[in-house]
Amino acid sequence: xxxxxxxxxxxxVQEGEDFTTYCNSSTTLSNIQWYKQRPGGHPVFLIQLxxxxxxxxxxxxxxxxxxxxxxxxxxxxxxxxxxxxxxFCADNSGYSTLTFGKGTMLLVSP
Amino acid sequence: NAGVTQTPKFQVLKTGQSMTLQCAxxxxxxxxxxxxxxxxxxxxxxxxxxxxxxxDQGEVPNGYNVSRSTTEDFPLRLLSxxxxxxxxxxxxxxYAPGGGQYFGPGTRLTVL
Numbered sequence: 001x002x003x004x005x006x007x008x009x010x011x012x013v014q015e016g017e018d019f020t021t022y023c024n025s026s027t028t029l030s031n032i033q034w035y036k037q038r039p040g041g042h043p044v045f046l047i048q049l050x051x052x053x054x055x056x057x058x059x060x061x062x063x064x065x066x067x068x069x070x071x072x073x074x075x076x077x078x079x080x081x082x083x084x085x086x087x088f089c090a091d092n093s094g095y096s097t098l099t100f101g102k103g104t105m106l107l108v109s110p
Numbered sequence: 111n112a113g114v115t116q117t118p119k120f121q122v123l124k125t126g127q128s129m130t131l132q133c134a135x136x137x138x139x140x141x142x143x144x145x146x147x148x149x150x151x152x153x154x155x156x157x158x159x160x161x162x163x164x165x166d167q168g169e170v171p172n173g174y175n176v177s178r179s180t181t182e183d184f185p186l187r188l189l190s191x192x193x194x195x196x197x198x199x200x201x202x203x204x205y206a207p208g209g210g211q212y213f214g215p216g217t218r219l220t221v222l
Contacts (some may be wrong), residue, residue, distance in 0.1 A: 033210055042200055043153065045210035088152065096141075096160055096207040097168060102152040 004029075004091045006101035014109050019076040021104035023089035030093045032072045034063060037103070038085040046074075048092075079108045111136050114214035116201050122220045123191040131186040131217050133201030141204045142184040143211070146170065146197040153200065159184055160207055191221045 005024045013019055023032060031050040035043040047056055049065035049072060056063045062075045076083055086103040093099075117132045135142065143158035155168030159178040173195060175187040184203075188195060198218050202211040 031208070042213040042216050043202075043211075045212065048210055090153075092208055096158060096166070097155055098143075098211065099155075099169075100145075100153040102150065 004032075004089055004099060004101040006089055006104050008104055009102070010105045010107075012107040012109065013079050015081060016078050019079050019083070019106055021074050021087050021089075021106075023072045023074075023101055025070050025091065028069045029072075029091050030069075032065060033090040033092060033098065034072075034074055035088045035090065035100075036085050037088065041085075043088060076106075079106070081108050081110055084108050113137065114201055114203055114212050116199075116214035116217050118217060119215065120218050122222065123188075124222050125192060127191050129188050129191065131188075131199055131201075131219075133184045133186065133214060134182050135184075135201075135203040135212070135214075136182065137203060137205075137212065138181060139203035139205050139212070140181065141207045141209070141211075142178065143168070143202050144174070144176065144184070144186045145200045145202065146195075147200060147216075148197050156186065156199075188219075193221045195219065196221045 007022050033048045034046040037043045047063050053067045054065040060077045064073045086105045088100050088103045090098040090100045114135045140161045144156040145153040147153050154170050157176040159165045165176050198216050200216050201214040204211045
C-alpha cells in the first residue's frame with residue numbers, strides 16, 4: 001500500500017465549532033476509507049470513497065475525495081462531545097491490504 | 111450476530127513465552143486480517159487472509175504466525191514474545207478485500 005499522510009495530528013475544539021482532517025498521498029489512490037476510533041475502543045468503518053471528486057454526507061459528517069484522487073477530507077459541522085476520538089483514513093490501493101494513516105485525534109470541550 | 115470477537119482482552123507475558131490470540135467472526139466474511147496499534151504509529155498490518163487455507167504477510171509480520179483452517183477463525187501466534195511486541199492487537203474482517211472492515215474489540219498485550 002501507499003503511504004497516506006494525515007493532518008493535523010491533533011485538534012482541540014469547542015463544542016459547536018467545525019473540524020476538518022485531511023488525508024494526502026503523493027500518488028493516486030484507488031479508493032479511500034475512513035474510520036473512527038473512540039478512546040479505548042476499536043476502529044469503526046465510516047465510509048469508502050471511490051470516484052474522483054466524490055462527496056458523501058452522513059448527518060454532520062462530509063467526506064470528499066479529491067479530483068486527482070490524491071487527497072481526501074472529513075469535515076464535521078458543529079462538533080459535539082460524542083465526536084471525540086481519532087479519525088483514520090486508509091488507502092486501499094493494495095487491494096488485499098489497507099494502509100492506514102496515523103490518524104487525527106479530536107478533542108471536543110463542552 | 112456477535113460480529114468479530116477476540117480473546118483474551120488483556121494479557122501479560124514474559125519475554126520468550128509463546129501464546130495465541132484468538133479471533134472469530136460469524137458474518138461469513140472471507141477476508142480477515144490482524145493489525146497492531148502502537149502510540150503515534152497508527153494501525154499496521156501484520157498478516158491477512160483472503161479465505162480459508164490462504165494467508166499472506168502484511169507490513170510487520172516478523173515474530174508472528176497465522177493459519178486459517180476455517181472461514182470463521184483466524185488465530186495469531188506469537189512464537190517467542192519480545193518487549194517490542196507490547197501493543198494493542200486488532201483482528202478485522204470484511205466481505206471482500208476491498209470492503210470496509212469490521213474490527214474486534216482488541217487484545218492489549220504487555221511483554222515484560
